Amino acid sequence: MSNIREVARLAEVSVATVSRTLQQPDLVSLKTRNKVLAAVKAAGYKPNLMAVRFRSGKTHNLVVLVPTVANVFFARVISGMQEAAHENQYALLLGNTLGDDEMEAAYARMVQTSQADGLIQLRAHNPFDALQQQDSADDSPALLPMVNACEVLDKAPCPTVVLDNRAAACAMTEHLLALGHRRIAMIKGPARSPLTRDRVAGYRDALQAAGVPFAAELLSPGNFSLQSGFDAAADLLALPNPPTAIFCENDEMAIGAMQRIKQQGLRVSADISVAGFDDISFAAFADPPLTTIAQPAEEFGRTAVRLLIDVLEGKLSKAPKVILPFDLVIRASTGPAPAPKDNQSDKT
Amino acid sequence: MSNIREVARLAEVSVATVSRTLQQPDLVSLKTRNKVLAAVKAAGYKPNLMAVRFRSGKTHNLVVLVPTVANVFFARVISGMQEAAHENQYALLLGNTLGDDEMEAAYARMVQTSQADGLIQLRAHNPFDALQQQDSADDSPALLPMVNACEVLDKAPCPTVVLDNRAAACAMTEHLLALGHRRIAMIKGPARSPLTRDRVAGYRDALQAAGVPFAAELLSPGNFSLQSGFDAAADLLALPNPPTAIFCENDEMAIGAMQRIKQQGLRVSADISVAGFDDISFAAFADPPLTTIAQPAEEFGRTAVRLLIDVLEGKLSKAPKVILPFDLVIRASTGPAPAPKDNQSDKT
DNA sequence: GCAAAAAATGTAACGGATTACATTTTACCA
DNA sequence: TGGTAAAATGTAATCCGTTACATTTTTTGC
Structure with a gap:
């Protein structure tokens, strides 16, 4: 795979110019820009995102901790997440934890080791608890890069999305x-x-x-x-x-x-x-x-992702608690109570 | 977050020794090893996996293209994938494509831009077709880093897992x-x-x-x-x-x-x-x-992941076609055909 | 005790894109 | 036309872990 240096060589410019052409085209003259773009095409150049992310320290990955994807409700929530993540250029890493704390900790570690920027938890459990608290001495108790959705912790140290x-x-x-x-x-x-x-x-x-x-x-x-x-x-x-x-x-x-x-x-x-x-x-x-x-399952997912991205971008100072609306759907499985059986006394 | 150089400083050794202590402990004397491990703990050091992966060129991520996770069957397949992926230290990137070719291409591009090592497709469609074939001039038609499962292409250029x-x-x-x-x-x-x-x-x-x-x-x-x-x-x-x-x-x-x-x-x-x-x-x-x-849904997922890892590790020269067994489960929804209605003639 | 082999450790390059800072070119006005 | 500001481009450091190669230390055998 070709790299930026090869493109620079082809276009007879410096690597900085190539990078700028792709990132901030206004800084590059039209003539040079065209030369570079032609070279990019000629070389079949695709920026290596691993390199970009390594340097920027942002992975654009979000981990989702779900007790089981095989649950129909959770599957809908995940659909919503996927939608919002894709819109915001994030990718979703699936953590099917089976409700196992060990497994959750393993996935949470992905955040600590820069494999993912943040985490969404669908269960009432803080997976970071299991890991040694990184900088507990730190005096700024910043928000954890985490959002808790659907089934939330009572004292979550992060935004939550929940139904009443x-x-x-x-x-x-x-x-x-x-x-x-x-x-x-x-x-x-x-x-x-x-x-x-x-x-x-x-x-x-x-x-x-x-x-x-x-x-x-x-x-x-x-x-x-x-x-x-x-x-x-x-x-x-x-x-x-x-x-x-x-x-x-x-x-x-x-x-x-x-x-x-x-x-x-x-x-x-x-x-x-x-x-x-x-x-x-x-x-x-x-x-x-x-x-x-x-329940607005997909909306749970979308909201959770958006909140998490807000946290990651430092747009939130306090952890909001979003409450989504529910709807009572009456179908045929419920009906009037049957008349009380003979000998059954009714003390109402 | 502390890095390997800081650990090296703390342990008063070189970065190479730190790396070796963590990767190939046999090459390091016991004394030094302990010193390093103590420093690792003291610094709260966690290797930055982005850096590791950037250098190694392997992301240890697999993309899954699924028409919709909200489908119960696919959810089970994904569970199986997750299981096998986790066992092999791979992470699963979820691509809920809604059967959209554009969306599939977007996720397939993640493989080309080194965001993922390979791809599993659950639909009969080659998402790489939409992308300009990278090195079509290349004379070695290596296997695509892809596995097709469940609903497979007739002439898939990759391993497939299918039911008869x-x-x-x-x-x-x-x-x-x-x-x-x-x-x-x-x-x-x-x-x-x-x-x-x-x-x-x-x-x-x-x-x-x-x-x-x-x-x-x-x-x-x-x-x-x-x-x-x-x-x-x-x-x-x-x-x-x-x-x-x-x-x-x-x-x-x-x-x-x-x-x-x-x-x-x-x-x-x-x-x-x-x-x-x-x-x-x-x-x-x-x-x-x-x-x-x-259908052995989870087994579909597990097999697909294992095959994909084999492809990535170059263990396969030809694309195998794995056929999984099915089972006829007879329950109460099928029964003897009703006696033919009066005027209906039966030409058997 | 000494040379040679083996083990341990160190130095520095490398991967690819970004970007602060330095330098060159162009534009503009007096 | 000279001088300065603005625009365009280039140089090289940086992110961090790995590893080839170089160097130092220890072990081994005689």
Whole structure:
């Protein structure tokens, strides 16, 4: 591959002139410029970006830490990131971490070793914690070159992009309450996640506001997979006094739960309502179509990238917290609560 | 950030010794080695990988061109790639191209400008074609630093990883024929794709072997989306003599098709069988669970990455074509063909 | 104890583009 | 036309780690 010196030789100018022709053409006379451009073409010259980046210290790479790309919601978020990154001439390095701290640390190290300029984390965990804090003695606590999106840390040392999960869960629970449901179960995400905690909080907010007592047995653990929704639903249906509605913290679990419900011979909506969260493409094509909370997934990605670039360019002094809007999408999987069974007393 | 010269100063040795301590410790005496390692720690030294790569000319980055990460199947393939890449100390640059040639060319240029060492393409299209062929005069037609996976070019100038789509489609069609179906429709993928062509060929192979005439009206176009499956099914059901089975070229379209069938008041399996392709996680949780062709998606990714690394390391002189196995997964969405309606004559 | 071989370490060039600073050329006005 | 400002171009340092080659130190064998 030809380099700038060869072009300079061909054009009979100095390397500086070649560089300027390409970077700041106004500084070069028209005559010289043409000579150089001809030489560039003749040599088939393409600047070696490794060299450019080495010198500038900017890689124009961003690392994305995602628990799993195989998750439909995350895939949409990543699409959005890609879009914004491409617009801004950045490339996206994918870090499929499987939620493993070691793996996250390995990818975070790419930032420290100048393989990437910054990092976007989709999980509530600071991957830099694991690395020895570089300049902890430094008195200027600059922002970390990181953005936390979707599932955010409570005290993130960086910009965050988040949904008001508490309000969204509250809205969905209110929807179910308005349909007459009183025994509303929730299939949760991973226990430690702030996201799970917020959604449970929103759920309890709505129950409390409606004067419906909270029942611990209606809170079932899940891990966002189809299978875990299926399993959790099985447990809930086996309760002595099973719920009339199940609110799942994501759509996959809701689809898994519906499957279980139908296998048991019950009708979704008529016998038991099911709601999800995320509004993935499969939600509208579920049977029945799934009531859910729509999240602007691609917008999460775009916003996260833009914020990160702002951090990298030093445009931010404080870490903003961006809250994106949600939308309650009512489809056919939720319906009026069935009339209470014979011997069941209703203390409302 | 500290550099190697600072470490050398701290350890009172030359930069060469520091580098050797880190790269080839056997060449350095134990005493010196310890001194250097202490200095490395004291300085918090991390080698600048940009510099290393700039000098070595290897970026250890691989670009992945994927039509859309939002596709569940591709997401799994990428997971596999990530796994193999990480194992081999490579990083994955994501190129979500939306099937756009321009975009693909932009990412392919990353290889030419030394931002990445090689490229994996998941679509049947050579992104380097769009770029002026670098050294076409060169008499050694070396392998392109590229691997084509999943949907491969007919005359790919690089290693390929593929499924025997023709055989797989044939196997599924045979399954449907064995159930007594004679009017078997197929919802296709994008028309120009070799993948679509091969699956249609396999479908026709099976029909022909069974002596069932091919009916053009039973071939319906799709684009792999849920909605397109839904729409195509609507068209097929509206035929004067509708099919008793629909074989979709991916699971999303099959799920979309089932939705349409059920909306029409028909029962999947009992009235009309539906089959998919890919075995995405949602297939097992569809209602009814979807009969499909399981593809080793993650293995596609892993194999593609390993082949690409082999190419980059010059271990391959010819471009191998790796064929991965498929598996016919029979679930409840396919069943015996319904007894022919009254006035319908059966010419078998 | 000495020469020769082996081991350890050091010096400096290198990779390719950018850019501060120096130098040359051109333009302009008196 | 001489002189100065402005424009154009050139020179060489710089980013940082690696490594060929040179040099110094240690080890080995007799």
